[in-house]
Amino acid sequence: MALRLYNTLTAQVEEFQPVEGNQVRIYTCGPTVYDYAHIGNFRTFVFQDILRRYLRYRGYEVRQAMNLTDVDDKTIRKAREAGLDLRDFTATYIEAFEIDRELLNLETPEFLVRATDHIPDMIKLIQTLADKGYTYPSDGSTYFRVERFKDYGKLSKIDLSGIRAGARVDADEYDKANPRDFVLWKAAKEGEPYWDGALGPGRPGWHIECSVMAMKYLGETFDIHSGGTDLAFPHHENEIAQSEAATGKPFARFWLHAEHLKVNGERMAKSLGNYFTLRDLIQKNYKPTAIRYLLSEVPFRKPLNFTFDGLHQAQKSLERLRNFRYRLTMEKFPTGSSAELEARAEGARKAFEDALDDNLNTAEALAAVFNLVADGNTAMDRGEFRDGDRPRFLEVLERWDRIFGSLEDTDHAKLVRFGFIKPLQVGASDSRTSDRAAAVGVKSGDDGRGLLVETLGDEDIERQIEARNSARRSGDFPAADRIRQELDQNGVILEDTKAGTRWKRK
Numbered sequence: 001m002a003l004r005l006y007n008t009l010t011a012q013v014e015e016f017q018p019v020e021g022n023q024v025r026i027y028t029c030g031p032t033v034y035d036y037a038h039i040g041n042f043r044t045f046v047f048q049d050i051l052r053r054y055l056r057y058r059g060y061e062v063r064q065a066m067n068l069t070d071v072d073d074k075t076i077r078k079a080r081e082a083g084l085d086l087r088d089f090t091a092t093y094i095e096a097f098e099i100d101r102e103l104l105n106l107e108t109p110e111f112l113v114r115a116t117d118h119i120p121d122m123i124k125l126i127q128t129l130a131d132k133g134y135t136y137p138s139d140g141s142t143y144f145r146v147e148r149f150k151d152y153g154k155l156s157k158i159d160l161s162g163i164r165a166g167a168r169v170d171a172d173e174y175d176k177a178n179p180r181d182f183v184l185w186k187a188a189k190e191g192e193p194y195w196d197g198a199l200g201p202g203r204p205g206w207h208i209e210c211s212v213m214a215m216k217y218l219g220e221t222f223d224i225h226s227g228g229t230d231l232a233f234p235h236h237e238n239e240i241a242q243s244e245a246a247t248g249k250p251f252a253r254f255w256l257h258a259e260h261l262k263v264n265g266e267r268m269a270k271s272l273g274n275y276f277t278l279r280d281l282i283q284k285n286y287k288p289t290a291i292r293y294l295l296s297e298v299p300f301r302k303p304l305n306f307t308f309d310g311l312h313q314a315q316k317s318l319e320r321l322r323n324f325r326y327r328l329t330m331e332k333f334p335t336g337s338s339a340e341l342e343a344r345a346e347g348a349r350k351a352f353e354d355a356l357d358d359n360l361n362t363a364e365a366l367a368a369v370f371n372l373v374a375d376g377n378t379a380m381d382r383g384e385f386r387d388g389d390r391p392r393f394l395e396v397l398e399r400w401d402r403i404f405g406s407l408e409d410t411d412h413a414k415l416v417r418f419g420f421i422k423p424l425q426v427g428a429s430d431s432r433t434s435d436r437a438a439a440v441g442v443k444s445g446d447d448g449r450g451l452l453v454e455t456l457g458d459e460d461i462e463r464q465i466e467a468r469n470s471a472r473r474s475g476d477f478p479a480a481d482r483i484r485q486e487l488d489q490n491g492v493i494l495e496d497t498k499a500g501t502r503w504k505r506k
Protein backbone atom coordinates (compact mmCIF):
# COMPACT_ATOMS: atom_id res chain seq x y z
CA MET A 1 0.00 0.00 0.00
CA ALA A 2 1.20 3.51 -0.69
CA LEU A 3 1.80 6.08 2.05
CA ARG A 4 -1.15 8.42 2.37
CA LEU A 5 -1.05 11.69 4.31
CA TYR A 6 -3.63 14.31 5.19
CA ASN A 7 -2.64 17.51 3.42
CA THR A 8 -4.02 20.69 5.02
CA LEU A 9 -3.53 22.52 1.71
CA THR A 10 -5.94 20.30 -0.24
CA ALA A 11 -7.96 19.32 2.84
CA GLN A 12 -7.77 15.65 1.92
CA VAL A 13 -5.80 12.48 2.35
CA GLU A 14 -3.45 12.10 -0.61
CA GLU A 15 -1.00 9.51 -1.78
CA PHE A 16 2.51 10.74 -1.06
CA GLN A 17 5.19 10.85 -3.72
CA PRO A 18 8.33 13.00 -3.51
CA VAL A 19 8.85 15.79 -6.05
CA GLU A 20 12.19 14.39 -7.11
CA GLY A 21 13.38 10.79 -7.18
CA ASN A 22 13.77 9.04 -3.88
CA GLN A 23 14.54 12.06 -1.72
CA VAL A 24 11.98 13.60 0.62
CA ARG A 25 12.61 17.20 1.61
CA ILE A 26 10.90 18.28 4.83
CA TYR A 27 10.78 21.59 6.62
CA THR A 28 9.68 21.76 10.24
CA CYS A 29 9.22 24.94 12.26
CA GLY A 30 11.55 24.70 15.24
CA PRO A 31 11.37 26.28 18.69
CA THR A 32 11.78 29.90 19.70
CA VAL A 33 14.73 29.60 22.03
CA TYR A 34 13.85 31.80 25.02
CA ASP A 35 12.76 28.99 27.38
CA TYR A 36 12.75 25.19 27.71
CA ALA A 37 10.44 23.51 25.23
CA HIS A 38 7.18 22.18 26.74
CA ILE A 39 5.44 18.88 26.15
CA GLY A 40 3.03 20.49 23.68
CA ASN A 41 6.04 21.47 21.53
CA PHE A 42 7.39 17.96 21.89
CA ARG A 43 4.13 16.43 20.78
CA THR A 44 4.75 18.07 17.40
CA PHE A 45 8.48 17.23 17.37
CA VAL A 46 7.79 13.57 18.18
CA PHE A 47 5.22 13.40 15.37
CA GLN A 48 7.77 14.91 12.96
CA ASP A 49 10.35 12.39 14.14
CA ILE A 50 7.96 9.52 13.46
CA LEU A 51 7.27 10.98 10.03
CA ARG A 52 10.96 11.10 9.10
CA ARG A 53 11.66 7.67 10.59
CA TYR A 54 8.78 6.13 8.66
CA LEU A 55 9.85 7.76 5.40
CA ARG A 56 13.30 6.23 5.89
CA TYR A 57 11.72 2.92 6.82
CA ARG A 58 9.93 3.06 3.45
CA GLY A 59 13.27 3.50 1.71
CA TYR A 60 13.26 7.24 1.12
CA GLU A 61 16.26 9.43 1.76
CA VAL A 62 15.23 12.26 4.08
CA ARG A 63 16.56 15.80 3.98
CA GLN A 64 15.02 17.78 6.84
CA ALA A 65 15.58 21.39 7.83
CA MET A 66 14.49 22.86 11.16
CA ASN A 67 14.95 26.47 12.24
CA LEU A 68 15.83 27.82 15.64
CA THR A 69 14.15 31.18 16.12
CA ASP A 70 16.84 33.05 18.02
CA VAL A 71 15.60 36.57 17.38
CA ASP A 72 12.09 37.91 18.01
CA ASP A 73 10.29 40.08 20.58
CA LYS A 74 10.40 37.40 23.28
CA THR A 75 14.04 36.37 22.91
CA ILE A 76 15.06 40.03 22.91
CA ARG A 77 13.00 40.86 25.99
CA LYS A 78 14.14 37.79 27.94
CA ALA A 79 17.80 38.32 27.03
CA ARG A 80 17.56 41.87 28.27
CA GLU A 81 15.93 40.74 31.54
CA ALA A 82 18.76 38.24 31.99
CA GLY A 83 21.32 40.96 31.25
CA LEU A 84 22.81 38.86 28.46
CA ASP A 85 23.79 39.38 24.88
CA LEU A 86 21.07 37.85 22.65
CA ARG A 87 23.35 35.17 21.21
CA ASP A 88 24.67 34.08 24.61
CA PHE A 89 21.17 34.02 26.02
CA THR A 90 19.71 31.87 23.22
CA ALA A 91 22.73 29.51 23.23
CA THR A 92 21.61 28.20 26.64
CA TYR A 93 18.20 27.18 25.30
CA ILE A 94 19.59 25.81 22.06
CA GLU A 95 21.81 23.51 24.09
CA ALA A 96 18.87 22.56 26.31
CA PHE A 97 16.81 21.74 23.21
CA GLU A 98 19.58 19.50 21.92
CA ILE A 99 19.69 17.61 25.22
CA ASP A 100 15.90 17.30 25.34
CA ARG A 101 15.88 15.94 21.79
CA GLU A 102 18.49 13.38 22.68
CA LEU A 103 16.52 12.33 25.78
CA LEU A 104 13.42 11.80 23.65
CA ASN A 105 15.37 9.92 20.95
CA LEU A 106 14.51 12.52 18.31
CA GLU A 107 16.72 12.13 15.27
CA THR A 108 18.76 15.18 14.35
CA PRO A 109 17.52 17.00 11.24
CA GLU A 110 20.10 17.29 8.45
CA PHE A 111 19.92 21.08 8.90
CA LEU A 112 19.23 22.52 12.35
CA VAL A 113 19.90 26.18 11.77
CA ARG A 114 19.75 29.50 13.58
CA ALA A 115 17.77 32.40 12.14
CA THR A 116 20.48 34.94 12.98
CA ASP A 117 22.96 33.05 10.77
CA HIS A 118 20.76 33.85 7.75
CA ILE A 119 20.10 37.60 7.99
CA PRO A 120 21.71 38.52 4.60
CA ASP A 121 19.56 35.82 2.90
CA MET A 122 16.46 37.32 4.50
CA ILE A 123 17.34 40.82 3.34
CA LYS A 124 17.84 39.45 -0.16
CA LEU A 125 14.44 37.73 -0.24
CA ILE A 126 12.71 40.87 1.02
CA GLN A 127 14.44 42.85 -1.74
CA THR A 128 13.19 40.37 -4.33
CA LEU A 129 9.67 40.88 -2.99
CA ALA A 130 10.19 44.66 -3.08
CA ASP A 131 11.33 44.47 -6.73
CA LYS A 132 8.14 42.59 -7.57
CA GLY A 133 5.96 45.16 -5.86
CA TYR A 134 4.84 43.05 -2.87
CA THR A 135 6.18 45.31 -0.14
CA TYR A 136 5.94 48.84 1.20
CA PRO A 137 7.95 50.70 3.81
CA SER A 138 6.48 52.37 6.87
CA ASP A 139 8.41 54.07 9.69
CA GLY A 140 11.63 52.26 8.78
CA SER A 141 9.95 48.83 8.66
CA THR A 142 9.01 46.83 5.56
CA TYR A 143 5.62 45.15 5.16
CA PHE A 144 4.16 42.51 2.89
CA ARG A 145 1.08 43.71 1.01
CA VAL A 146 -1.28 40.74 1.41
CA GLU A 147 -3.80 42.12 -1.11
CA ARG A 148 -1.25 41.64 -3.90
CA PHE A 149 -1.03 37.88 -3.32
CA LYS A 150 -4.23 36.47 -4.76
CA ASP A 151 -3.92 33.01 -3.20
CA TYR A 152 -3.70 34.33 0.34
CA GLY A 153 -5.73 32.11 2.68
CA LYS A 154 -5.50 28.93 0.60
CA LEU A 155 -3.87 26.92 3.39
CA SER A 156 -5.93 27.95 6.41
CA LYS A 157 -9.10 28.64 4.38
CA ILE A 158 -9.57 31.63 6.61
CA ASP A 159 -12.13 34.20 5.54
CA LEU A 160 -10.42 37.56 5.60
CA SER A 161 -13.24 39.57 4.07
CA GLY A 162 -14.40 40.75 7.48
CA ILE A 163 -11.07 42.37 8.28
CA ARG A 164 -11.20 45.87 6.81
CA ALA A 165 -8.51 48.44 6.32
CA GLY A 166 -8.18 50.57 9.42
CA ALA A 167 -9.44 47.88 11.82
CA ARG A 168 -6.98 46.87 14.48
CA VAL A 169 -6.54 43.13 14.74
CA ASP A 170 -3.35 43.05 16.73
CA ALA A 171 -1.30 45.13 19.10
CA ASP A 172 1.34 45.94 16.52
CA GLU A 173 2.46 49.48 17.06
CA TYR A 174 3.59 50.03 13.50
CA ASP A 175 1.41 51.60 10.83
CA LYS A 176 0.20 49.13 8.30
CA ALA A 177 -1.79 49.96 5.18
CA ASN A 178 -4.04 46.98 5.88
CA PRO A 179 -4.40 45.00 9.12
CA ARG A 180 -3.82 41.76 7.22
CA ASP A 181 -0.36 42.92 6.13
CA PHE A 182 2.57 41.54 8.06
CA VAL A 183 6.05 42.73 8.83
CA LEU A 184 9.06 41.44 6.87
CA TRP A 185 11.65 43.71 8.44
CA LYS A 186 11.21 45.54 11.75
CA ALA A 187 12.86 48.92 12.25
CA ALA A 188 15.42 48.94 15.06
CA LYS A 189 14.17 50.15 18.40
CA GLU A 190 16.27 51.82 21.05
CA GLY A 191 18.43 49.31 22.95
CA GLU A 192 17.50 46.31 20.78
CA PRO A 193 19.86 44.24 18.65
CA TYR A 194 19.74 45.14 14.95
CA TRP A 195 21.39 44.39 11.64
CA ASP A 196 22.38 47.00 9.07
CA GLY A 197 21.85 46.57 5.38
CA ALA A 198 19.84 47.61 2.36
CA LEU A 199 16.60 47.72 4.38
CA GLY A 200 18.02 50.02 7.05
CA PRO A 201 18.83 49.09 10.66
CA GLY A 202 16.41 46.46 11.94
CA ARG A 203 15.69 42.78 12.31
CA PRO A 204 13.69 40.18 10.41
CA GLY A 205 10.07 39.29 11.10
CA TRP A 206 9.41 35.71 12.20
CA HIS A 207 7.70 34.51 9.00
CA ILE A 208 10.50 35.47 6.60
CA GLU A 209 12.96 33.33 8.57
CA CYS A 210 11.20 30.11 7.69
CA SER A 211 10.74 30.95 4.00
CA VAL A 212 14.43 31.73 3.68
CA MET A 213 15.78 28.71 5.53
CA ALA A 214 13.33 26.31 3.89
CA MET A 215 14.25 27.41 0.36
CA LYS A 216 17.96 27.67 1.09
CA TYR A 217 18.28 24.06 2.26
CA LEU A 218 15.42 22.36 0.43
CA GLY A 219 14.89 24.30 -2.82
CA GLU A 220 12.06 26.58 -3.96
CA THR A 221 9.58 23.70 -4.11
CA PHE A 222 9.89 20.86 -1.62
CA ASP A 223 7.82 17.95 -0.34
CA ILE A 224 6.53 18.45 3.18
CA HIS A 225 6.14 21.40 5.53
CA SER A 226 4.91 20.65 9.02
CA GLY A 227 4.25 22.21 12.39
CA GLY A 228 1.65 22.53 15.12
CA THR A 229 -1.88 23.35 14.02
CA ASP A 230 -1.69 26.82 15.62
CA LEU A 231 1.00 27.75 13.07
CA ALA A 232 -1.24 27.28 10.02
CA PHE A 233 -2.53 30.84 10.35
CA PRO A 234 -0.96 33.29 10.07
CA HIS A 235 2.59 31.87 10.14
CA HIS A 236 2.37 29.23 7.41
CA GLU A 237 -0.05 31.29 5.33
CA ASN A 238 2.50 34.11 5.39
CA GLU A 239 5.35 31.75 4.52
CA ILE A 240 3.41 30.64 1.43
CA ALA A 241 2.66 34.23 0.42
CA GLN A 242 6.28 35.39 0.72
CA SER A 243 7.82 32.33 -0.93
CA GLU A 244 5.41 31.91 -3.81
CA ALA A 245 5.30 35.67 -4.50
CA ALA A 246 9.10 35.66 -4.77
CA THR A 247 9.56 32.52 -6.89
CA GLY A 248 6.29 32.15 -8.77
CA LYS A 249 6.47 28.43 -7.91
CA PRO A 250 4.58 26.27 -5.42
CA PHE A 251 6.33 26.31 -2.02
CA ALA A 252 5.60 23.07 -0.10
CA ARG A 253 3.37 20.39 -1.63
CA PHE A 254 2.18 18.69 1.55
CA TRP A 255 1.30 20.59 4.72
CA LEU A 256 1.04 18.43 7.84
CA HIS A 257 -0.30 19.90 11.07
CA ALA A 258 -0.21 18.21 14.47
CA GLU A 259 -3.19 18.82 16.73
CA HIS A 260 -2.91 20.34 20.20
CA LEU A 261 -1.85 18.68 23.39
CA LYS A 262 -4.16 19.23 26.34
CA VAL A 263 -3.53 18.48 29.99
CA ASN A 264 -6.40 16.78 31.84
CA GLY A 265 -8.68 17.99 29.08
CA GLU A 266 -7.69 21.63 29.50
CA ARG A 267 -5.49 23.96 27.51
CA MET A 268 -1.97 23.92 28.91
CA ALA A 269 -1.00 27.29 30.36
CA LYS A 270 1.40 28.56 32.99
CA SER A 271 -1.47 30.49 34.56
CA LEU A 272 -3.47 27.25 35.01
CA GLY A 273 -0.58 25.47 36.75
CA ASN A 274 -0.70 22.61 34.25
CA TYR A 275 2.29 23.64 32.15
CA PHE A 276 5.10 21.10 31.87
CA THR A 277 8.46 21.14 30.19
CA LEU A 278 10.22 17.84 29.57
CA ARG A 279 12.48 18.77 32.46
CA ASP A 280 9.54 19.27 34.82
CA LEU A 281 8.46 15.68 34.17
CA ILE A 282 12.00 14.34 34.58
CA GLN A 283 12.18 16.06 37.95
CA LYS A 284 9.00 14.28 38.90
CA ASN A 285 10.91 11.08 38.15
CA TYR A 286 9.17 10.21 34.87
CA LYS A 287 11.22 8.50 32.23
CA PRO A 288 11.90 10.16 28.87
CA THR A 289 11.15 6.98 26.90
CA ALA A 290 7.73 6.75 28.59
CA ILE A 291 7.10 10.41 27.73
CA ARG A 292 8.10 9.76 24.12
CA TYR A 293 5.79 6.74 24.04
CA LEU A 294 2.88 8.77 25.40
CA LEU A 295 3.46 11.55 22.85
CA SER A 296 3.60 9.05 20.00
CA GLU A 297 0.57 6.88 20.70
CA VAL A 298 -2.11 9.30 19.48
CA PRO A 299 -2.23 9.89 15.69
CA PHE A 300 -1.08 13.42 14.87
CA ARG A 301 -4.43 14.67 13.62
CA LYS A 302 -6.14 13.88 16.92
CA PRO A 303 -5.81 16.05 20.03
CA LEU A 304 -3.64 14.41 22.67
CA ASN A 305 -4.84 14.54 26.26
CA PHE A 306 -1.88 14.36 28.61
CA THR A 307 -2.57 12.91 32.07
CA PHE A 308 -0.28 11.41 34.68
CA ASP A 309 -2.43 8.27 34.55
CA GLY A 310 -1.69 8.11 30.85
CA LEU A 311 2.00 8.49 31.56
CA HIS A 312 1.92 5.58 34.05
CA GLN A 313 0.04 3.56 31.47
CA ALA A 314 2.67 4.43 28.83
CA GLN A 315 5.41 3.21 31.15
CA LYS A 316 3.52 -0.05 31.69
CA SER A 317 2.99 -0.57 27.97
CA LEU A 318 6.69 -0.07 27.34
CA GLU A 319 7.54 -2.52 30.11
CA ARG A 320 5.25 -5.04 28.48
CA LEU A 321 7.16 -4.75 25.22
CA ARG A 322 10.52 -4.91 26.99
CA ASN A 323 9.49 -7.95 29.02
CA PHE A 324 8.34 -9.69 25.89
CA ARG A 325 11.63 -8.97 24.19
CA TYR A 326 13.45 -10.28 27.26
CA ARG A 327 11.52 -13.54 27.04
CA LEU A 328 12.21 -13.74 23.32
CA THR A 329 15.94 -13.34 23.80
CA MET A 330 16.51 -15.17 27.10
CA GLU A 331 14.08 -18.06 27.46
CA LYS A 332 14.79 -21.51 26.11
CA PHE A 333 12.31 -22.95 23.65
CA PRO A 334 12.09 -26.37 21.97
CA THR A 335 13.63 -26.58 18.50
CA GLY A 336 11.55 -26.21 15.37
CA SER A 337 9.11 -23.50 14.34
CA SER A 338 5.39 -23.06 13.99
CA ALA A 339 3.74 -22.12 10.69
CA GLU A 340 0.88 -20.54 12.60
CA LEU A 341 3.13 -18.25 14.65
CA GLU A 342 5.09 -17.34 11.55
CA ALA A 343 1.84 -16.28 9.90
CA ARG A 344 0.90 -14.22 12.97
CA ALA A 345 4.25 -12.40 12.95
CA GLU A 346 3.91 -11.70 9.24
CA GLY A 347 0.33 -10.49 9.75
CA ALA A 348 1.42 -8.16 12.56
CA ARG A 349 4.18 -6.67 10.43
CA LYS A 350 1.74 -6.01 7.62
CA ALA A 351 -0.90 -4.51 9.94
CA PHE A 352 1.79 -2.30 11.48
CA GLU A 353 2.87 -0.96 8.08
CA ASP A 354 -0.69 -0.56 6.79
CA ALA A 355 -1.52 1.52 9.87
CA LEU A 356 1.43 3.85 9.37
CA ASP A 357 0.69 4.09 5.63
CA ASP A 358 -2.75 5.29 6.67
CA ASN A 359 -1.76 8.86 7.59
CA LEU A 360 0.65 7.64 10.29
CA ASN A 361 -1.98 5.95 12.42
CA THR A 362 0.29 5.23 15.36
CA ALA A 363 -2.55 3.94 17.57
CA GLU A 364 -3.35 1.17 15.08
CA ALA A 365 0.34 0.42 14.57
CA LEU A 366 0.72 -0.07 18.32
CA ALA A 367 -2.37 -2.27 18.48
CA ALA A 368 -0.92 -4.54 15.77
CA VAL A 369 2.27 -5.06 17.78
CA PHE A 370 0.48 -5.60 21.10
CA ASN A 371 -1.73 -8.25 19.51
CA LEU A 372 1.41 -10.07 18.50
CA VAL A 373 2.85 -9.72 22.02
CA ALA A 374 -0.31 -11.27 23.44
CA ASP A 375 -0.17 -14.15 20.94
CA GLY A 376 3.51 -14.71 21.66
CA ASN A 377 3.11 -14.71 25.45
CA THR A 378 0.19 -17.13 25.23
CA ALA A 379 2.15 -19.48 22.97
CA MET A 380 5.13 -19.35 25.35
CA ASP A 381 2.97 -20.04 28.41
CA ARG A 382 1.39 -23.01 26.69
CA GLY A 383 4.76 -24.36 25.61
CA GLU A 384 3.88 -23.91 21.94
CA PHE A 385 6.57 -21.36 21.14
CA ARG A 386 9.57 -22.75 19.21
CA ASP A 387 13.14 -21.62 18.89
CA GLY A 388 12.65 -20.91 15.19
CA ASP A 389 9.80 -18.47 15.96
CA ARG A 390 12.14 -16.24 17.91
CA PRO A 391 13.73 -14.24 15.03
CA ARG A 392 10.39 -13.49 13.35
CA PHE A 393 8.91 -12.04 16.51
CA LEU A 394 12.08 -10.13 17.32
CA GLU A 395 12.05 -8.65 13.84
CA VAL A 396 8.58 -7.18 14.35
CA LEU A 397 9.72 -5.57 17.62
CA GLU A 398 12.81 -4.23 15.90
CA ARG A 399 10.68 -2.72 13.14
CA TRP A 400 8.38 -1.19 15.73
CA ASP A 401 11.35 0.38 17.47
CA ARG A 402 12.75 1.86 14.27
CA ILE A 403 9.69 4.12 14.26
CA PHE A 404 8.75 4.46 17.93
CA GLY A 405 12.32 4.64 19.25
CA SER A 406 11.67 3.69 22.87
CA LEU A 407 12.31 -0.02 23.29
CA GLU A 408 15.78 0.36 24.81
CA ASP A 409 15.75 1.54 28.41
CA THR A 410 18.42 4.19 27.95
CA ASP A 411 16.88 6.65 30.39
CA HIS A 412 19.07 6.19 33.43
CA ALA A 413 22.32 6.31 31.44
CA LYS A 414 21.27 9.45 29.56
CA LEU A 415 19.99 11.23 32.65
CA VAL A 416 23.33 10.57 34.34
CA ARG A 417 25.22 11.70 31.22
CA PHE A 418 23.35 15.00 31.03
CA GLY A 419 23.59 15.66 34.75
CA PHE A 420 19.94 15.17 35.68
CA ILE A 421 20.89 12.34 38.00
CA LYS A 422 23.82 12.57 40.31
CA PRO A 423 25.34 9.10 40.34
CA LEU A 424 26.09 7.56 43.69
CA GLN A 425 29.75 7.76 44.63
CA VAL A 426 31.42 4.42 45.30
CA GLY A 427 31.38 3.73 49.02
CA ALA A 428 28.60 6.20 49.68
CA SER A 429 25.84 3.60 49.67
CA ASP A 430 25.72 3.54 53.50
CA SER A 431 24.05 6.92 53.38
CA ARG A 432 20.96 5.47 51.76
CA THR A 433 17.80 5.54 53.73
CA SER A 434 15.22 2.82 53.67
CA ASP A 435 12.29 5.17 53.26
CA ARG A 436 13.18 6.30 49.77
CA ALA A 437 10.59 5.20 47.29
CA ALA A 438 12.73 5.23 44.21
CA ALA A 439 16.25 4.44 43.06
CA VAL A 440 16.57 8.14 42.50
CA GLY A 441 15.05 10.77 44.74
CA VAL A 442 14.53 14.47 44.16
CA LYS A 443 16.78 16.81 46.07
CA SER A 444 17.31 20.51 45.69
CA GLY A 445 20.31 21.21 43.49
CA ASP A 446 22.79 24.06 43.84
CA ASP A 447 20.77 26.25 41.51
CA GLY A 448 17.59 25.66 43.51
CA ARG A 449 16.17 23.35 40.84
CA GLY A 450 15.30 19.78 41.71
CA LEU A 451 18.13 17.37 41.14
CA LEU A 452 17.68 13.62 41.03
CA VAL A 453 20.04 11.83 43.35
CA GLU A 454 20.79 8.16 42.95
CA THR A 455 20.40 6.06 46.10
CA LEU A 456 21.87 2.84 44.72
CA GLY A 457 24.43 2.47 41.97
CA ASP A 458 24.32 -0.34 39.40
CA GLU A 459 27.21 -2.19 41.05
CA ASP A 460 25.54 -2.03 44.46
CA ILE A 461 22.39 -3.49 42.99
CA GLU A 462 24.21 -6.32 41.28
CA ARG A 463 26.15 -7.15 44.44
CA GLN A 464 22.90 -7.35 46.40
CA ILE A 465 21.33 -9.62 43.80
CA GLU A 466 24.36 -11.90 44.00
CA ALA A 467 24.01 -11.99 47.80
CA ARG A 468 20.34 -12.81 47.45
CA ASN A 469 21.04 -15.63 44.99
CA SER A 470 23.61 -17.11 47.29
CA ALA A 471 21.18 -16.89 50.25
CA ARG A 472 18.57 -18.68 48.18
CA ARG A 473 21.02 -21.38 47.15
CA SER A 474 21.86 -22.07 50.77
CA GLY A 475 18.17 -22.18 51.68
CA ASP A 476 18.19 -18.94 53.72
CA PHE A 477 14.95 -17.62 52.25
CA PRO A 478 14.24 -15.01 54.97
CA ALA A 479 17.61 -13.36 54.15
CA ALA A 480 16.83 -13.47 50.44
CA ASP A 481 13.45 -11.83 51.05
CA ARG A 482 15.04 -9.14 53.18
CA ILE A 483 17.43 -8.19 50.38
CA ARG A 484 14.58 -8.11 47.92
CA GLN A 485 12.58 -5.80 50.19
CA GLU A 486 15.52 -3.51 50.75
CA LEU A 487 16.10 -3.19 47.04
CA ASP A 488 12.41 -2.52 46.55
CA GLN A 489 12.51 0.28 49.11
CA ASN A 490 15.34 1.78 47.13
CA GLY A 491 13.34 1.70 43.94
CA VAL A 492 14.72 -1.47 42.39
CA ILE A 493 12.37 -4.17 41.21
CA LEU A 494 13.53 -7.77 40.86
CA GLU A 495 12.00 -10.27 38.51
CA ASP A 496 12.84 -13.93 38.74
CA THR A 497 12.45 -15.45 35.31
CA LYS A 498 13.32 -18.81 33.84
CA ALA A 499 16.39 -17.14 32.39
CA GLY A 500 17.59 -15.70 35.71
CA THR A 501 17.02 -12.63 37.88
CA ARG A 502 16.41 -9.36 36.11
CA TRP A 503 16.34 -5.95 37.78
CA LYS A 504 15.11 -2.53 36.81
CA ARG A 505 14.67 0.86 38.37
CA LYS A 506 11.10 1.90 39.17
Ligand SMILES: [Zn+2]
Nearest residue numbers: 029030210235
Ligand atom coordinates in the same frame (compact mmCIF):
# COMPACT_ATOMS: atom_id res chain seq x y z
ZN1 LIG B 1 8.06 28.45 10.58
